[in-house]
Amino acid sequence: MSKVTIQGDASGTGIFTIASPNSNTDRTLTLPDEAGTVLTSASNISQQATAQMPVFSAYTNTSQSMSVGTWTKVQMNVENIDSHGWYDTSNYRFTPQIGGWYFITGIVRKGATNRNLTSIYKNGSNWTYGVDINDAGGGNNSSNISTLVYLNGSTDYVEFYLFTSSTGALDNGNATQWSGFLVRAA
Secondary structure (H helix, E strand, O other): OOOOOOOOOOOOOOOOOOOOOOOOOOOOOOOOOOOOOOOOOOOOOHHHHHHHOOEEEEEEOOOOEOOEOOOEEOOOOEEEEEOOOOEEOOOOEEOOOOOEEEEEEEEEEEOOOOOEEEEEEEOOEEEEEOEEEOOOOOOOEEEEEEEEEEEOOOOOOEEEEEEEOOOOEEOOEEEEEEEEEEEEEO
16 A cells, blocks of 8 residues: 655754645545646746747748749748757757657748648658649749757657749748748657
């Protein structure tokens, strides 16, 4: 049979009270079989969690010309947000230093074209493809992408690529951007 021990702090003078609620129903409090801190509704962890949550957002401020029929890295060279300094504006990649699952999303817009297809590359290879959104009116076509990807927190990185079927430059500014954040640490 397990034992319950309540040990007071030798230097503390406060009283620790365990009070039962005003209820006629029996309740059981089950603690996990591990060390740690029990959080309550009065716990304030939002500031700490926000400070540790890596997030980035970047866009392109140039009219990058794209090659037809080949995957080309999109030069997202301006940061909106880079909470930990892990976005590289020279190599256009995000290399987080906390391992875990990251949500990565982006959009690219390019003038009239037959096809635009985005891809998130992980460590230089295609991870997943985006969705081609064709403007039937012949205006601006776009492609967006959203995915979860595991990054090891040291060497793994992600980049944003585009495949297009026609010549022309990307629309710059917020029309072509990507972002990501940590969803769950390893």
